[in-house]
Amino acid sequence: MEHQDAAKKLAELGHTTRLAIYRLLVKAGPEGLAVSDIQQALDVPGSTLSHHISRLVNAGLMSQERQGRVLRCEACFPALSALVGYLAEECCVEQQGCCD
Amino acid sequence: MEHQDAAKKLAELGHTTRLAIYRLLVKAGPEGLAVSDIQQALDVPGSTLSHHISRLVNAGLMSQERQGRVLRCEACFPALSALVGYLAEECCVEQQGCCD
DNA sequence: ACTATATTTCTAGATTTATCGAAATATTTG
């Protein structure tokens, strides 16, 4: 993962509402959730929610697929793994033994 | 880990310079690095660097300890683990099998 | 075509953050 890309993903996750959205999606798994489900769970105005969702999508952390009137949202699980990997990458290269 | 705390940590890591600082520290391991080492590696003005470091410290992602004229910086490794754990927590609770 | 539902786009004001020069503080050494 590129440095800038990782920073962007982390920044987007670093907002209370967006982190909550993302965690709902992670919890939901591949089935995903409709925007309306998320709205109901988090109780935020539609326009605000839409703004945050579009940022998460833009950062490559989730995707949306239309199913009729509903937009189904799903977390991008590989992005999460890559991000976590980036954070721990080269952990303690200078001195072995602190990370497992 | 508390939700707000996790969001804060992620937000602080979500900045190019701060992420670079943090990764240098993760790479350095428990030995840590002096502020001047970081400055040399990243080539940012002192005041800017100090600002970012203080944010990382405030977020509980790193600590500083004075050793003579030098301030030694060290990553808080437990915080990293807890953060990663928080992100993956309850992954796919609704439907088993997507995460390992 | 009309209505209802789902969601986004537009817009604008309020708040937060980033940057960095200059001055201040802390510590060692001569």
Next chain:
DNA sequence: CAAATATTTCGATAAATCTAGAAATATAGT
């Protein structure tokens, strides 16, 4: 104590972000 080194605090400006109401768009059902 004075000078040198390491780092922070102050201050001010520029840029990005948050929030949410109102209007617009997309789809489905009648």
